[in-house]
Amino acid sequence: MRTALAALALSLAAPPTLRAQEEVPFVVTPDNVTLAMLELAQVGPQDFVLDLGSGDGRIVILAARRFGASGLGVEIVPDLVERSRRNAAKAGVAERAKFAEQDLFKTDLSVATVITMYLLQEVNLQLRPALLALQPGTRIVSHDWDMGDWRPDRTVTVDAPDKPVGRDKRSRLHLWVVPVRADGAWCGTGANHGARLRLVQKHQVFDATLSAGSTAQLLVGRIDGPRLRSAGGFEATMRGAQLRITQAGDAPLALVGAEFERCAG
Numbered sequence: 001m002r003t004a005l006a007a008l009a010l011s012l013a014a015p016p017t018l019r020a021q022e023e024v025p026f027v028v029t030p031d032n033v034t035l036a037m038l039e040l041a042q043v044g045p046q047d048f049v050l051d052l053g054s055g056d057g058r059i060v061i062l063a064a065r066r067f068g069a070s071g072l073g074v075e076i077v078p079d080l081v082e083r084s085r086r087n088a089a090k091a092g093v094a095e096r097a098k099f100a101e102q103d104l105f106k107t108d109l110s111v112a113t114v115i116t117m118y119l120l121q122e123v124n125l126q127l128r129p130a131l132l133a134l135q136p137g138t139r140i141v142s143h144d145w146d147m148g149d150w151r152p153d154r155t156v157t158v159d160a161p162d163k164p165v166g167r168d169k170r171s172r173l174h175l176w177v178v179p180v181r182a183d184g185a186w187c188g189t190g191a192n193h194g195a196r197l198r199l200v201q202k203h204q205v206f207d208a209t210l211s212a213g214s215t216a217q218l219l220v221g222r223i224d225g226p227r228l229r230s231a232g233g234f235e236a237t238m239r240g241a242q243l244r245i246t247q248a249g250d251a252p253l254a255l256v257g258a259e260f261e262r263c264a265g
């Protein structure tokens, strides 16, 4: 009885990081899958790759070695952090592939242009609000686990004969590109004063009504980073607090170049 109570007290006192570590054990992403994750995110020399729960460091190390990127792996298990640093030094990329003993939930995600994760769906869902708040255009790749109703922009399936878990020796890789937050009412400026765009956004999917003069256009489309595109060929880009129509599609041609700001009130 005393032992059970002691165990209960210990579990209640355990910091959240310990529970997370127990929930997400160290399982490696096989080499060919690591490569496919980085290719899916189109990692390049200008990227900063953040691997959340970086295990033995393989994702950040390959990003640096093969694609010339810089990156940081955050990992809660000290031995794995040490091993990652040794692996990076052996691969000759210790300058660009760094590792920190750190709780992924206490990590500044905004440093990344690419985030990689091999966690669990419930951990992905806990991270989701912070991921959706990142700079539009940030790419996120998750090994196997999705993010509920924030549907991936792309999913690929990769043969993974070396996968240490599961009977199905295949991995599903999901890519999301953080969409700009364009939800709401937009008012035309300058010569387009009077034009209105009312936009309803669910993650990277939107529908909108664009009205100018006596015309009104219904737009349904997707958001790719800072760009909004509808099926009819309409395109707009959000820069800072301004939204600019770059292609009219089915909307009046005169609206190309029209700029909108958020309507007051």
Ligand SMILES: C[S@@+](CC[C@H](N)C(=O)[O-])C[C@H]1O[C@@H](n2cnc3c(N)ncnc32)[C@H](O)[C@@H]1O
Residues within 6 Å of the ligand: 017, 020, 021, 022, 024, 025, 026, 027, 028, 029, 051, 052, 053, 054, 055, 056, 057, 058, 059, 074, 075, 076, 077, 080, 102, 103, 104, 105, 117, 118, 119, 143
């Ligand atoms: C499934 S492994 C993935 C390792 C590596 N990213 C890969 O794909 O090969 C998940 C890793 O997350 C680490 N981890 C679990 N909870 C964590 C937390 N709260 N903060 C940082 N790392 C954590 C685990 O120790 C483990 O090494």
